[in-house]
Amino acid sequence: MKFGTKAIHAGQEPDPSTGAIMTPIYQTSTYVQASPGKHKGYEYSRTQNPTRHALQGNLAALENGKHGLVFASGLAATDAVLKLLKPGDEVIATNDLYGGTYRLFTKIYQDFGLTFRFIPMEDATGVASYFTERTRLVWVETPTNPLLNIIDIRAVCEAARRHGIRVCVDNTFASPYLQNPLDLGADIAMHSVTKYLGGHSDTVMGALVLNDDEMAGKLAFIQNASGAVAGPQDCFLVLRGTKTLHLRMERHCQNARMVAEFLAAHPKVGKVYYPGFESHPNHAVAKAQMRDFGGMVSFTLKGDDLPEAIRVMESLKVFSLAESLGGVESLCTHPATMTHASIPKAEREKAGLKDTLIRLSVGVEDAEDLIEDLRQAIEQVVGVEIASS
Ligand code: P1T
Numbered sequence: 001m002k003f004g005t006k007a008i009h010a011g012q013e014p015d016p017s018t019g020a021i022m023t024p025i026y027q028t029s030t031y032v033q034a035s036p037g038k039h040k041g042y043e044y045s046r047t048q049n050p051t052r053h054a055l056q057g058n059l060a061a062l063e064n065g066k067h068g069l070v071f072a073s074g075l076a077a078t079d080a081v082l083k084l085l086k087p088g089d090e091v092i093a094t095n096d097l098y099g100g101t102y103r104l105f106t107k108i109y110q111d112f113g114l115t116f117r118f119i120p121m122e123d124a125t126g127v128a129s130y131f132t133e134r135t136r137l138v139w140v141e142t143p144t145n146p147l148l149n150i151i152d153i154r155a156v157c158e159a160a161r162r163h164g165i166r167v168c169v170d171n172t173f174a175s176p177y178l179q180n181p182l183d184l185g186a187d188i189a190m191h192s193v194t195k196y197l198g199g200h201s202d203t204v205m206g207a208l209v210l211n212d213d214e215m216a217g218k219l220a221f222i223q224n225a226s227g228a229v230a231g232p233q234d235c236f237l238v239l240r241g242t243k244t245l246h247l248r249m250e251r252h253c254q255n256a257r258m259v260a261e262f263l264a265a266h267p268k269v270g271k272v273y274y275p276g277f278e279s280h281p282n283h284a285v286a287k288a289q290m291r292d293f294g295g296m297v298s299f300t301l302k303g304d305d306l307p308e309a310i311r312v313m314e315s316l317k318v319f320s321l322a323e324s325l326g327g328v329e330s331l332c333t334h335p336a337t338m339t340h341a342s343i344p345k346a347e348r349e350k351a352g353l354k355d356t357l358i359r360l361s362v363g364v365e366d367a368e369d370l371i372e373d374l375r376q377a378i379e380q381v382v383g384v385e386i387a388s389s
Helices: 003-009 050-062 074-082 099-112 124-130 153-162 213-226 232-242 245-265 283-289 306-315 345-350 367-382
Strands: 067-071 090-094 115-119 135-141 166-170 188-192 206-210 269-273 296-301 331-333 358-361
Touching (some): 050 206, 067 074, 074 099, 074 206, 074 213, 090 099, 135 153, 153 166
Parallel strands (some): 090 115, 135 166
Antiparallel strands (some): 296 358
16 A cells, blocks of 8 residues: 555544444543453553544554554653663764763663764764674664754664664654665664654654564563553544655655755855755665655855854744744754753864854745745845845
8 A cells, every 4th residue: 555545544434333434532541341351452541542543553554564552742652662671782873963961861761771872974984893792772763853864774773683682773764655764674664753753843742663563572671661641632633644654745845845955046145954965975865765855944144153153043024933844834943052952062162063053943834935044044144145246
């Protein structure tokens, strides 16, 4: 079955009691049993819920995986993966990644005896040189947040497999429409469902999709035992969101390309970070492992002046200044003070993340309006270059 058909149908059957075509919101905590242990597959909603079950099946299908599990947030999904590890184990992670993931690793799990090393992975052949006898997991984010670095998933997975190390890929920025990590050899595909999968900035949720039955059993145990589950109302909203994922992603990608090209041609813009440019260091890898280049674009202004960058963000009218990404509406974020503030400045700068970086989540509005908004904001703050005749 092709992607659009799966997006609309996978995991969902007409409701058996009424024929309702949309999976109902089973807003219930518990289920009546005819006799102790004699029930219809549902005992308690932390353990299982029919609306959640439908969404888990839908997301598994979109990632070409066997098992889907949804959690109360993207970070709760990441937290569940870390609970597969033991004190003394080591995680090798991408050096450019969501600030909250870095915070969970270093501020919570380090105290439980896990160690984390953050390394550049753009040259995938070098990743194996960081493995030690204690390495149990490689954490890959690609495209990375917010620098849009591209990591060769297949190459990293091959190196990890040779050493018996698992790989989890945070696929949030790409969405399953653009990239399927399990097909490239990853053990787990992780999502902040809050972003493109939900797609409407109205839900916070996370997901894991995987093929391995034993690991899926352990993660389902953790999901129930730790209890950071997604509620049925949110699962319903995300089921509505995934039905248009393929349509939205096409427009996100088209608009982002136009915005990136506009910025790259603007005389007051410094560097534009966008994997769709042939000049992007790993453009060829992006082209090979992604269907298109995504809806995210980051940039700096020429001169790298922080007050100017802040004034540009304040001057945008169609783009809203807010954390998050992947919704239908365009957002603008200042990673240094917002999404990545929990990474120490020295660490951010080591990874190439400047305080002057502006991150755009390009929505599905009309591209002309988005470009005009960026133009007026930039030119209002830094002026227009007058061409000399
Ligand atoms: O916010 P939550 O659903 O818990 O997901 C965390 C998360 C995980 N991975 C990536 C790549 C993410 O971007 C996020 C959340 N990111 C933002 C809120 C942001 O604006 O970057």
